[in-house]
Amino acid sequence: MTASDRVLLVREGTFVSLGSDGAITGSAGASPDGLFLRDARHLSRWELTVDGTAPAVLAGASEGPRATCVLTPAGTRDEPPAYTVFREQAVDAGVFTERLRIVSNRPEAMTARLALWVDADFADQFELRSDHRTYPKPDAARTVEMTPQGIEFDYRRGDWHSRTSVAATPAPDASTAGSDGTARRLVWSVELAAHGQAEVNLRVEAHPCGAAPRPLPAASADPVPELADAEGDLLRACTQGLADLDLLRIQATGPDGEPVSMPAAGIPWFLTLFGRDSLLTSYFALPYRPRTAAGTLAALAATQGTEYDAFRGEQPGRIVHEVRHGELAHFRQVPYGRYYGSVDATPLFLVLLHAHAEATADRALAVRLERHARAAVEWMFTDGGLDEHGYLVYEPDPNGLVNQNWKDSAGAICHIDGTQAKGPVAVCEAQGYAYDALVRTASLARTTWHDPAYAQRLETAAAALRTRFHRDFWMAEQGFPALALDGDGRQVDALASDAGHLLWSGILDQDRAEQVGRRLLRPDFFTGWAIRTLAADQAPYHPLSYHRGSCWPHDNALVALGLARHGLTKELTTLARGLVEAAAHHGYRLPEVMAGYDRSELPEPVPYPHSCSPQAWAAATPLALLTALREGS
Template sequence: PDLGRACAQGLADLSALRVSATGPDGETLRVPGAGVPWFLALLGRHALITSLFTLPARPELAAATLLALAAAQARGEEADRVAQPGKIVHEMRHGELAYFGQVPYGRYYGSVDATPLFLMLLGAHARVTDDDKLAQRLERHARAAVEWMFRFGGLADHGFLLYRGDAGGLTNQSWKDSAGAICFADGTPVKGVVTAAAAQGYAYDALRQAAALARSAWGDAAYADRMEEEADRLRTRFLSHFWLADREFPALAVDGRGRRADALGSDAGHLLWTGILDQERGEAVAERLLSPAFFTGWGIRTLASGQDAYHPLSYHRGSVWPHDSAIAALGLARYGLREQAATVARG
């Protein structure tokens, strides 16, 4: 009964949070806003993760999100908006400062992960609904998103998705987007080129989803084979470059000089969610995430305690975020660790 009431309340709240957006054919859509009061707007990452969570109960919300983001997908390069062809928008604002160009957030693309998340949701929507029509309608947009990951996102030249801090917008462009959130264990921020661990997990799953869509919806077996091969290669590179063998945990990020940001963060739960870790490493991560340094009883800390960078009242350096813990719970279940997943879910 408590779970049923919580789900009903969540769906009611989600309905109240919806905002208007425009689809590829000019249609009016209702999509999830990121939050009241300051984020009641379409934010790509937030809408995509929300739609992934609610997909079994509200597939129409996922469809609206995908259509709205396809309509806003970048078609050219705009340096001040961090836009490149195929990239999925991070944020669309309609306030005075955005309208008059005083801030870039009228249509801002400073997110390394919205584009792979778009592919993840499109693949999940086709699988859950057992209907390929939306995937076929958005094939051009999906292929453009894949092309962005390789051509502009860094996969082709560097082997990983990466970003560079934007002086006029966001310094960090992964989900932990506050200044200093991506750091070494001593608290030193990662600067310059940043290769965030969680984004590699999203990229891995996005490539696998693109492969599945190419087989089931687009009739392109050669493209599917290529995507599967690219996903496998990304996984191999990731385990080689990010895994901290002495700590049995992945680095939070790698900087432009190849140094591993050794702060222990909750992003490892996102790696479980996307399946980029092998079973042995996944179980090692699970054990650490359920340890007192991470698990509070209420959820998983964004940064483990006992590190110089840790601050429980910070934005991303030790606080608990419900969606972050929920992603970890889903990841634990994916690796067959159902008891641990239930522990996090109850928290």
């Protein structure tokens, strides 16, 4: 199954990925299918046969609250199919349901034999990525038990226990085991009257290890967003983006144990809390969904680092990068149960906290999270590197990520010849975020926490950081900032889109901001749809590289906000038009990432083959564009 064949149903932190025929085949790699909850696959096979063969697709399923497809057994023009099968499937919190309706097309009674192959492999999502890694599972055991209404799959490993139950109405007439000992075939003999119909209803319940699925508060609890001045394709993209953000909501816990909802990062790999992704998504949505930001800030405050754990990268005050609930995280075979390998989530937490207070004119959350904010600031000065290095820095993590900024793939932070920068690495956009965080937190200290001495300390530090940045990062010959400084203080000289974030954060002066903004709209950067992550005339550029030539909508959204901040209206209009037109080609749902091919080469954007969709910060990008166009007009 490829991404283009995939049908996704998402609700309450649970999702199912199906083929257009409603089937699950147990695929892995770029586009795994199955029923997923809390980082585990609770249904890995769900394949229907009618009279011994897989029926053909007459009308494929499409995404929505429910997926309905129409299937028929073999037939010809002279002997049309004897009956038609309608599959209606839906997902809820930890539950997948299917209504199978078989309708006779003949004037006489008949019997149809339905069979459904079912299996649950309980694979951790990290096992499904096809990244050539294997994870030993000593003493793990799967068992299968037939029940009066169906079947139950059980998985145990030490203190880890997960279950998947399947119940059918009517109960199956028979069942048979597959050759692997776990898959089961459930069989029904269905009597059909002349032009009659019959139903089989199925209910699959996932019982993950740990917390049981809980319903989220209704999305309608959020204020109705004001989109009055959006129109045409931008309005459609904003509307789709808001709908996708509702789909991606998950429940988390705030610092006092209270339930909160927040946006997960994306599907299929990231339906969980991600610090950087959730923070930027919430910032983009802030003028339209302020409660999203409040939930994100509370959840991240609750998971803020409190101790040193080198395996997970935890440090006091550091904001979490990623939270996982799967088996491999539980047994610390991967560090991502709570993984802190992010250089930028901590300053972005401070940026969003101040922005929320300003946007809502409500200081209660900033007061409540004051100690978390102060701890985040202290991390920036200490373990983050501001005191020792003058900049926020990171070292490659042997347990996790080589790069710990948003371009977190290996090799993404590179010199113009393509060689990876060696640490401790100071990426340019993180310095902009740090500057903005210091300025904004100083404002909170003066106006909300009533601590002018602390405010003065942060303002002084911000001004000094800005001065250093202009001195050390600016490449005069190129008229552009370096992507990073390496561990020896040398400029990492690839021309990269990260520079556009500096316009948003305000660390550049007006003259240099204008130079950068205009440079990013030149043809080697701008494809006509979006700005590439690397300019196309450099050695490491590749249009299908994850971070060395592709185009990321959220990256472009930050550029757009920066263009608006510095009055670059012409460039903003050009960029916004390209992104909105790209959204229109994707059914108004921007993907996580697009290939970097120029618009002159093909009439529509080229997909990136491993892109998540829906994906939170891409879903929120049209909202950021609307904000930028308002501010830039």
